Amino acid sequence: MDEHKLRRAFVDALDIEDDNVVDSLEYGTVKEWDSIGHMKLISEIELNFDIMIDTDDVIAMNTFGRAKDIVKKYSDEN
């Protein structure tokens, strides 16, 4: 799993600074990562990694750290 690529997806989709993208970055704690931002983020990740994420994982992806695990899971399946 390309962590750099995932970081870029966060920066681009949420329009936040690269420095803010740390493992503990959490959904709902910055104004950019709200429910609208989250849908943009999911689209961006799916496009860049060529994966399709299930509903449960869309909901579970609430930190950057969790996003790494989830995207890794899907990338391994490919």
Next chain:
Amino acid sequence: MIEEYFLHRPFSLTASEKGKQFLDRLIVLHRHHSERCSEYRNIYKAFGRQKTLPRDDTDFIPLPVRLFKTLTLKSVNPEDVQKTLTSSGTTSQNVSHIYLDKETSRLQTKVLAHIINDYIGTKRLPMLIIDTEDVIKDRQLFSARGGGILGFSTFGRNHLYLFDSEMNIKVNELKGFCDRFKEQPVLLFGFTFLIWKYFVEVLKANNQSVSLPHGILIHSGGWKKLKDDAVDNETFKTAIRGTTGIQSVYNFYGMVEQLGSIFMECERGFFHTCLFNNIVIRNWKTLKVCQKGEEGIIEVQSVIPWSYPGHVLITEDLGVLIGEDNCECGRKGKYFVVNGRIPVAELRGCSDTFQHTG
């Protein structure tokens, strides 16, 4: 533990299997709100009920939904409120305020997903949102209508908003969507009145149709405005089939005060309770529990509300309990119909409050 609920499918437990766990959770919520919300505590006090715990699920004092318009009902510290949801009222009406903390929001999302996945599966589907994107553009003003759309967006991908700012169908985009996804299941979501007025009626008036034979339409928002045009659930479904080819149409009943734990319609046309919610039908004069088949006011119960005391509410809707655990659709739980508003109730509801000016 609330997490244990998710081990079961939402419509899989009978009354005896669900009962104790459900009551235990309501009691946990009751204790929490009694401790943290003085208005809630005072209501029980006024009825001399502050010392004893409710005995069963019909023994709670249901809060009238309109109380959320006049009182600030909150059971968490102000700094823990993550967002405030408002019913999309107009200036002439009071607006409900629902205060959500992180845990309540999380549960809303998770419960809704657990219910909807049981209908559409866990794979996200291409999604047509039968509304305008304008309703979600103002992130500060989080209306029930926008909240509903965002909540359901989780189940979709390749989202398309059907209407432009003037509520006109985006004809070319719609055609592109239908051509691209006509061979596979797609999800459509919107509010009943808006779907009827700005989609179905417009297609009919122009003698047009679209083809989404594998579409699944989920809609809500009340029938009050449609009743004037003599549009009921059957008329609605028939018109949807005729204009779009969609066979699977599910209405749901739910309160903005209990977002997440919705009552989904089944293939037999009844609304169903599930693991996360319950209803009690009450005589509208005496508030005594009605028998099966007897019309009364609908009390709605939900395991979700933690940051505000919305776990047991009396609505302004009339309904009838049809049965429990034996619906022909195969789902367990109570099943019921909603017959409309009690006559004195003011106009309210997610899409009902979309009012025309001019």
